[in-house]
Amino acid sequence: MLAKLYIQFLKFGAFTFGGGWSIVAQMKEIYVNRDKVITDEELLDITSIGRSLPGTMIGNIAMFFGHRMAGFWGGIACMIGMITVPMIILIMITSFYTAFQNNLWVASAMRGVRTAVAPVILSALMGMVKSAFKFPPCYVIAVAMFGLYFFLRMSPVWLVVIGAVLGLIMCEWYERRNQDVTA
Amino acid sequence: MLLLELFWSFVKIGFTSFGGLSMIPLISSEMISHGWMTAEEVSDIVAIAEMTPGPLGLNCATFAGMRAAGILGAIVANMGTLSPTYTLCAVAAVFFEHFRDNKRLGEIMTGVRPACVGMVAGVVVDLVLVNYAEAGAVHFPSVILGTVDLILLLKFHVSIPVVLMLSAIAGVIMFGVMGL
Numbered sequence: 001m002l003a004k005l006y007i008q009f010l011k012f013g014a015f016t017f018g019g020g021w022s023i024v025a026q027m028k029e030i031y032v033n034r035d036k037v038i039t040d041e042e043l044l045d046i047t048s049i050g051r052s053l054p055g056t057m058i059g060n061i062a063m064f065f066g067h068r069m070a071g072f073w074g075g076i077a078c079m080i081g082m083i084t085v086p087m088i089i090l091i092m093i094t095s096f097y098t099a100f101q102n103n104l105w106v107a108s109a110m111r112g113v114r115t116a117v118a119p120v121i122l123s124a125l126m127g128m129v130k131s132a133f134k135f136p137p138c139y140v141i142a143v144a145m146f147g148l149y150f151f152l153r154m155s156p157v158w159l160v161v162i163g164a165v166l167g168l169i170m171c172e173w174y175e176r177r178n179q180d181v182t183a
Numbered sequence: 184m185l186l187l188e189l190f191w192s193f194v195k196i197g198f199t200s201f202g203g204l205s206m207i208p209l210i211s212s213e214m215i216s217h218g219w220m221t222a223e224e225v226s227d228i229v230a231i232a233e234m235t236p237g238p239l240g241l242n243c244a245t246f247a248g249m250r251a252a253g254i255l256g257a258i259v260a261n262m263g264t265l266s267p268t269y270t271l272c273a274v275a276a277v278f279f280e281h282f283r284d285n286k287r288l289g290e291i292m293t294g295v296r297p298a299c300v301g302m303v304a305g306v307v308v309d310l311v312l313v314n315y316a317e318a319g320a321v322h323f324p325s326v327i328l329g330t331v332d333l334i335l336l337l338k339f340h341v342s343i344p345v346v347l348m349l350s351a352i353a354g355v356i357m358f359g360v361m362g363l
Contacts, residue, residue: 049288052201054197054198055240056238059241060267063268063272067277072276075272075273076269079268083241085236085237086238087258087261089237090237090249093235094250097231104359107358108355108359109351109354110230110354111358112328112350112353113227113230114223114314115315115326115329117230117310118307118314118315119329119336120233120343120346124204125303125304125307128204128296134293138293141301142304145297145299146305149208149306157209159298159301159302162294163295163297163298163299164291167290167291167292170293170294
């Protein structure tokens, strides 16, 4: 069972480009539609919790699914399976990159690629913006965190913690206010 | 001790990241402050991570770990990034029913998401300052290429790996052949 889970997630891991959603789609195909071991709803639950807990989304999803199938070690088998292929590929690329970093053609290609990185992150940021501003104070948080990160160089660890605390305070405040209005 | 330091750095990265891009600010600050990568290399790894399978955080872990301490470093860094998965998630999996409708998680994310937007915006500015400059001055060919990339992404919805490949080819032509 563990070996089977490992092999299956090895395959999933080999085909995730840019984000974890392709894995969710593959899991749906195999585990929901073909094997019928979990339902659509359960997969959705796993995905949404995996996404909202810290860490790598697909690692978390693999853990939840594996745990469901075969307990803790099932989770570990899926998690390790998921990362095996990407890790081997990246070890090879890193070796190549380190060896050829100063080669004119590789350096030129990487320089071209670097010009695309800020636009790529920016375009992904646009996608995040849609779901990020639930209440008006969220805008203030975003601007404040930008300042603390960029100008004061505060560690992102603290900024995430501050964001989490503010999130709790904000939601409670809005909830109470809404209760007052209805009462 | 290097391995321990790597592991701890990536534990921090793992526990404060909520999917994809939210990892970049911490990866960038941890890598640069430890001297494991330069700002240019952070850009490179983001690009490489987008073009290869596997999530960004783990690809960065492999890259930084390899650079700092070889294959063992890569494994240690990966285990650090995955630490929330085999601790927090393993616990959550046991108490799955309790977690499913947990209101607090949603409330926390309400604050974390805008915080991430702010920090990621900070990273974009950082990268712009590094990637479009040469010897302290604005490097116009890079700015033009970057602008074209942005238009391809936002206006024509070209996929990220394709944009990165096109930029690599453009880089070879512009910087390699033409020597801009």
